[in-house]
Amino acid sequence: MRNFSSKLLENAVDQISRLPGIGRRTAVRLAIHLLQQPTEETDALTTAITDMRHRIYSCRHCHNLSDEEECEICRNPARQAETVCVVQDIRDVIAIENTEVFRGRYHLLGGVISPINGIGPGELHMDTLWKRLPEIKELILALPATTEGDTTAYYIYKHATALRPDIRVTTIPRGLSVGDELEYADEATLGRSMLNRIDFQNSFAKP
Amino acid sequence: MRNFSSKLLENAVDQISRLPGIGRRTAVRLAIHLLQQPTEETDALTTAITDMRHRIYSCRHCHNLSDEEECEICRNPARQAETVCVVQDIRDVIAIENTEVFRGRYHLLGGVISPINGIGPGELHMDTLWKRLPEIKELILALPATTEGDTTAYYIYKHATALRPDIRVTTIPRGLSVGDELEYADEATLGRSMLNRIDFQNSFAKP
Numbered sequence: 342m343r344n345f346s347s348k349l350l351e352n353a354v355d356q357i358s359r360l361p362g363i364g365r366r367t368a369v370r371l372a373i374h375l376l377q378q379p380t381e382e383t384d385a386l387t388t389a390i391t392d393m394r395h396r397i398y399s400c401r402h403c404h405n406l407s408d409e410e411e412c413e414i415c416r417n418p419a420r421q422a423e424t425v426c427v428v429q430d431i432r433d434v435i436a437i438e439n440t441e442v443f444r445g446r447y448h449l450l451g452g453v454i455s456p457i458n459g460i461g462p463g464e465l466h467m468d469t470l471w472k473r474l475p476e477i478k479e480l481i482l483a484l485p486a487t488t489e490g491d492t493t494a495y496y497i498y499k500h501a502t503a504l505r506p507d508i509r510v511t512t513i514p515r516g517l518s519v520g521d522e523l524e525y526a527d528e529a530t531l532g533r534s535m536l537n538r539i540d541f542q543n544s545f546a547k548p
Numbered sequence: 549m550r551n552f553s554s555k556l557l558e559n560a561v562d563q564i565s566r567l568p569g570i571g572r573r574t575a576v577r578l579a580i581h582l583l584q585q586p587t588e589e590t591d592a593l594t595t596a597i598t599d600m601r602h603r604i605y606s607c608r609h610c611h612n613l614s615d616e617e618e619c620e621i622c623r624n625p626a627r628q629a630e631t632v633c634v635v636q637d638i639r640d641v642i643a644i645e646n647t648e649v650f651r652g653r654y655h656l657l658g659g660v661i662s663p664i665n666g667i668g669p670g671e672l673h674m675d676t677l678w679k680r681l682p683e684i685k686e687l688i689l690a691l692p693a694t695t696e697g698d699t700t701a702y703y704i705y706k707h708a709t710a711l712r713p714d715i716r717v718t719t720i721p722r723g724l725s726v727g728d729e730l731e732y733a734d735e736a737t738l739g740r741s742m743l744n745r746i747d748f749q750n751s752f753a754k755p
Contacts, residue, residue: 346607346612346613346614346619346620346621346638346641347600347604347613347614347615347619348615349596349599349600349603349604350600350604350613350638352596352599352600353596353597353599353600355596356592356593356596356597357593357596357597359589359593360578360581360582361577361578361581362577363578366731367569369639369642370568370569370639371567371568371569371570372597372600373637373638373639374568375600375601376600376601376604376613380602382566383597383598383601384598385563386563386564386566386567386597387594387597387598389556389559389560389562389563389564390560390563390564390579390582390590390593390594391590391591391594392556392559392560393554393556393557393559393582393583394582394583394587394590394591395587396556397554397556397557397583400553405553406553406554406557406583407553407554408554408555408556412553412554413553414553430580431557431580432576432577432580434553435552435576
């Protein structure tokens, strides 16, 4: 896409196409869409983005995104401080909150250990996790089912149990998705779920 | 996607997901991407969008988007004023300019006649086209190969020849697949179809 008749349009398209997963053609389509809407629409969009980027906090306890220094969950006395679920980022918090089964708190690492991308434990929110350990009874590792996720989980498990030998470290099991057929499950998932089988009477969702 | 811990984030996600083709999950991913970038990145994005939306002109001759009242093409004396290519919007101008075979000027309708969407000739830039007719020798109708595009082309053909019986009205041949939009055509096909344009009255499928 060359030959724009407007530098203003070209600049907007350049900026929009810097977003992940947005190609140049999509950026042109989005820019033209904005030009066809009332200016108020565009202003609402840019204001919302600017406000979010400049005014949002990372919760000083758990690093969840928040409009205040402490996030809603950490401020909520009904959420158990002794059960902490370790996740990558806010998308995982939203996903788990949507299940409405978890009453503990979170700790957001901001990513997972990935040497190939230059991300070691020092690039993640580990120090604040170690500081929280004294008040934690159970640490749930809800990290991605990838090599990086497993590496990160193992790193946290080793450090947490070294610092607090009495802590309980749990993780979400690998298994079939609800509604899945066994024959379509991959061998690694099925193998791990066979090895980590649980008592049938404990396998139902509790209210 | 419910349960956001931040109204600022939620508001940004709401606004981003109003864009066409951007679902809620993608909007969350884009918002989190912006939060992970330096604030300068977000500011560059919002400024570019704001500047575009507030400062861009619609060329007073052809309705092309422009940074000034008259677009680059209408200001360029090397572009033949007597050959005018009628298109839907700037995406089509960009597509045709990229073929580098056209030395005339454009007229952007801003859409096509679409009764189902409440778009009649009055909603399109027809009046300014009729005003340009006296200086036009050839009117090239480069509209989408859809029912709406054909209807619009026929409407313009009837009006233009009624006002100026000596005008030559041409159209790009069906190099496009029926149902395709101009912006998605490859440059070679579009370039060939621009060069091999045919008389409008011969352009209908014969039984």
